[in-house]
Amino acid sequence: MNSHDRQLCLSGKGVTKIFGFGSKKTLAVDNVDFEFYSGDLISIVGESGSGKTTLIKMLLGLTSVTEGEISFMGKKRDIGSRRKKKEYWKGIQAIFQDPYSSYNIFSKIDSVLLDCINMRGGRLLPRKTKIEMMREACSFVNLKYDEMTNKYPFELSGGQMQRLMIARIFLLKPKILLADEPTSMIDACSRATILDMLLKLRDETGMMIIFITHDMGLAYYLSDTVYIMEKGKIVEFGSADEVVLNPKADYTKQLLNDVPKIHDPWEFSKNRRKDAQWTEQFVV
Numbered sequence: 001m002n003s004h005d006r007q008l009c010l011s012g013k014g015v016t017k018i019f020g021f022g023s024k025k026t027l028a029v030d031n032v033d034f035e036f037y038s039g040d041l042i043s044i045v046g047e048s049g050s051g052k053t054t055l056i057k058m059l060l061g062l063t064s065v066t067e068g069e070i071s072f073m074g075k076k077r078d079i080g081s082r083r084k085k086k087e088y089w090k091g092i093q094a095i096f097q098d099p100y101s102s103y104n105i106f107s108k109i110d111s112v113l114l115d116c117i118n119m120r121g122g123r124l125l126p127r128k129t130k131i132e133m134m135r136e137a138c139s140f141v142n143l144k145y146d147e148m149t150n151k152y153p154f155e156l157s158g159g160q161m162q163r164l165m166i167a168r169i170f171l172l173k174p175k176i177l178l179a180d181e182p183t184s185m186i187d188a189c190s191r192a193t194i195l196d197m198l199l200k201l202r203d204e205t206g207m208m209i210i211f212i213t214h215d216m217g218l219a220y221y222l223s224d225t226v227y228i229m230e231k232g233k234i235v236e237f238g239s240a241d242e243v244v245l246n247p248k249a250d251y252t253k254q255l256l257n258d259v260p261k262i263h264d265p266w267e268f269s270k271n272r273r274k275d276a277q278w279t280e281q282f283v284v
């Protein structure tokens, strides 16, 4: 892609999030600036508690911004009403750590996919066309559509669920996908498949992807650009090669030292229920 084709998709200036007040105040995201361009695959890397999820929630409009400004497609973002938020979510979508929390568990899988087609204005398409689209989305993520219909989300494995999440994104075709540690709760084998599907999604649709991880190895494998977050601040950013091969911040060097660690295959979120609440709110 030529540099002049790069369109500014998402940017932020002085973005800050403070939870609570007085002596209970937490500065979760501290005055961060960023510029994310179309077609890029960006990783945001930091340890647990560094503010990654809070930043993602602000980008999605699930959490208010305490200070600073976020712009979407070059314009100051306006998500002041429910209607505007829904419109915004046509352009920006997310995949979360716990795929089960993102579904209504009483909704069958084909209706989850059908909702995506309807959301993209396909409500009046013939049933046959809709099935064709769902088939295509399933095959994009190597799932068999015929085996998916009539199943409930909880009947799938974690890896299959995360693939279904990607099938959902394939149908929704947002400009931007935020993926918050999407592989940290699934086994190592499925993890590689999911990462490759994210790459395929970017390559075939030109979607910009922001991948959140605590793992420098994954970030390096996947991304063009890497942002490093420490205690709410962005301490370093640059091309994946620059940041990984020639790190400047001490914190980046420390993260790089942690890379050879063997992955813990099942890493359950302590906030499982809390996370479930906000993801359900967001899935429209």
Ligand SMILES: Nc1ncnc2c1ncn2[C@@H]1O[C@H](COP(=O)(O)OP(=O)(O)O)[C@@H](O)[C@H]1O
Binding pocket: 019, 020, 026, 027, 028, 046, 047, 048, 049, 050, 051, 052, 053, 054, 055
């Ligand atoms: N809803 C909340 N209320 C109060 N503090 C929060 C809330 N969500 C996150 N935090 C705090 O903000 C900081 C950053 O958390 P988080 O964004 O989840 O980090 P990460 O995703 O990098 O692990 C942590 O200190 C966390 O305890």
Ligand SMILES: [Mg+2]
Binding pocket: 052, 053, 054
């Ligand atoms: Mg997090």
